[in-house]
Amino acid sequence: MMNSKEMTISKKSLSIFKLEGIGVLLILLLMLIFLSITSPTFLTGENISNLLLQSVFVMIVAFGTMFVLSMGGIDLSVGSVLGLCGGITGWLMMHGTNAFIAILAGLVLGALVGTFNGFIITRLRISPFLATFAMLYIARGLLFLLTSNEPIRNLASPGFKFLAQGSLLGIPMAVLITVVVFIICHFVFHSTGFGRKVIAVGSNREASHLSGIHTESIKIRVYALSGLLAAVAGILLTSRLTSVQPLMGTSYELDAIAAAVIGGTSMFGGKGNVVGVAGGAIILALVSNGLDLLAVNQFYRLIITGLIIVTAVGAERFTAAKTN
Template sequence: MSTITNKLLPIFHREGIGVSMILILLFLFLSVSSPYFLTAENLSNLLLQSVFILIVAFGTMFVLTMGGIDLSVGSILGLCGGVSGWLMVHGTNMWLAILAGLALGTLIGLFNGIIITRLRISPFLATFAMLYIARGLLFLLTSKEPIRNFASQEFKFIAQGYVLGIPSPVWIALIIFLLCYFLFSFTKFGRFVVAVGSNKEAAHLSGISTNNINIRVYALSGLLAAASGIMLTSRLTSVQPLMGTNYELDAISAAVIGGTSMFGGKGSVVGVAVGSTILALISNGLDLLSVNQFYRLIITGLIILIAVGAERMTSSRAD
């Protein structure tokens, strides 16, 4: 019990101090600036806004911590959600369609990991190519037209239902958060991911199968992207050809804002949750304040820079 406590304490005392301050300041600013911010409807929408990026960002955090990068997650999200929707349109059982989507995402992630490790193609180029391949397959699947009229009430409940007054996607995200936190903080796999990202050569010499870790991490990233895609399909009750576009950039932003290093060796599941919430707060706040579209990207970029800078400063002082 004391071991678990010792591992949990850093969450509150050392991890994410700077970025948590930015989150609190944003929350307070929006609470004062808009009378609609603290309404139950808006807070529910805020949670929903963060969920889909959050799940993708968990996988991205593992990849970045290992020292890699995955630019294909947005397209994997769209393709896997599309495949599940397409299968249901053609009469496939909902659960089988969902399993097929999850399996496809995992297989694409496995393929990414294999070509990176076996063919020694850089993660950037390999996943960048997969971004186009998966997006192209989704365009073929949809024939450039949305897929509709497949969502049963049971399927809609995945992303539109409520459990104990809380949106069901939030519960799903919480379960995934707990699983990812356990996997990253309390298993050999999590320790090996950090070791490979810190020093790949040293990890190899210590007996860690670095190729195996790479493949498993990319498979996990593909699985989580697929899960988010299926949830988004349930939310939209349709499959759009451009569904998931730019999610890879948002996922990387959420992970980096939360303290994950782009150079490997450092990651935080809790930080990813905070980073995703900050991105959702920015988007939600700009909508509530009716900020001109021309200024939105500038403001978003500046807040991300401030959040990352604050996190780096507090982390360096803690070290």
């Protein structure tokens, strides 16, 4: 049962989402119309498939980032954790480990790294920015050590390749896996007590603590979830590339934050939406895909993404003021 505070938070989040959901949908529609007119190859089946595949890796990471931001934290380590977990999975398979065990090891490692982030943030009272920034370097350094003497390539069994290179009923498996992750995250965030507690902690940590919510436990679990989702994305990306490079996953933490913010997640905590995050990731993929089709320098992607983020944050502040 929700108490009156949680019900108030849920109603406020719902009303804000209605405004922001329209904004994300409008941006998507405008970009789709523009690219459909300017590029004759945009609406081809092959390009749409490539577009979806471009978005899924960032999208999965961004779901975890949304939980962290909604709680009032930040996780800058997810890009390096993605690379490290994908690297461990690939390294194990390259040395003859069963694919299922290798995947399980990568997932467990991601969850453990996230749990460690949560532990040092809550127990040692280190700020989330500094703790996860340090983990960014630690995980990246471990991946460099893992790949320094022996490149990780030609590792994938046919079953492992199928995860991100195969398709079912014409739909890429990576997209189907992402849909499953989306459904689970949507249910957990919007329909469970855990999701409501995440929002409550992000809205007012002290009030949540006084109301009986174990805020430190929530934080550790959220960072563990963020690490786990980063591992899922890393394993899928390893399956897609059938190799692991030392810089795999670089800047994914920034793309994940961008997708979450564009999708309506508050950088100040207390608000997020899984549907919006998915839309934000697709918008980022649309920008990159559109620039490729129009043969525009990819450096413009950074400028356009920055402008979209500023617009999204401005819209968030405006809608927040309207609902207060």
